[in-house]
Amino acid sequence: MEELGNILSYSQQDLTPLIQLFLILTLLMFLPVAIFMLTSFVRIIVTFSFIKSALGAQQSIPNQVLIGVAIVMTIFIMAPTIEKINETAIKPYLEEEIKFQDALLEAEKPIKAFLLEQTRETDIELFLENAKIDKESITRDNIPLYVLVPAFAISELKTAFQIGFLIYLPFLLIDLVVASTLMAMGMMMLPPVMVSLPFKLLLFIMVDGWNLLIKSLILSFG
Numbered sequence: 220m221e222e223l224g225n226i227l228s229y230s231q232q233d234l235t236p237l238i239q240l241f242l243i244l245t246l247l248m249f250l251p252v253a254i255f256m257l258t259s260f261v262r263i264i265v266t267f268s269f270i271k272s273a274l275g276a277q278q279s280i281p282n283q284v285l286i287g288v289a290i291v292m293t294i295f296i297m298a299p300t301i302e303k304i305n306e307t308a309i310k311p312y313l314e315e316e317i318k319f320q321d322a323l324l325e326a327e328k329p330i331k332a333f334l335l336e337q338t339r340e341t342d343i344e345l346f347l348e349n350a351k352i353d354k355e356s357i358t359r360d361n362i363p364l365y366v367l368v369p370a371f372a373i374s375e376l377k378t379a380f381q382i383g384f385l386i387y388l389p390f391l392l393i394d395l396v397v398a399s400t401l402m403a404m405g406m407m408m409l410p411p412v413m414v415s416l417p418f419k420l421l422l423f424i425m426v427d428g429w430n431l432l433i434k435s436l437i438l439s440f441g
Contacts, residue, residue: 269383303329
């Protein structure tokens, strides 16, 4: 009986660390979602998918390469926000100057500032109207993340689609010219996509397309 009591007391003592480990592992499962929904990743990867489709080079540009470039660009764009989180939340918590709950509150502030800067007011109002909260008491400082994050997501999608529309226009013009030329020459059996691809690539190289695209994406985040 004494041994059983010792075993039970030992298990109870180890219960809290095990629960903490379980919670940490659970949070790590949601880390990809946080990267997608709380950063600039969505706008960048959707824009890359548009440029890949507009060029007609689905097989030539591996998805792994585009995802890698998108992650690197996300780190670059989010670096000021990450630095603020490190200075106001992580460092004080590691130095035991603030508690864990206070560190979470401090980490929220830079994230909310970034999300609010990139989110349209109409999208925020959409989720505020459908959330069961008092809208009169909501300000930019106390707006909950469960309202701000989905509003930010649809704002990012709209911005990415706007950029994609502008990307498509010059390549669509090339497709129309090539298709019209082939029809005029009576070469209707030749796929226009096969002929237009080299001209699209030439145009993209002449205007230094990747440099222009990356610059536009960075500037779009202010």
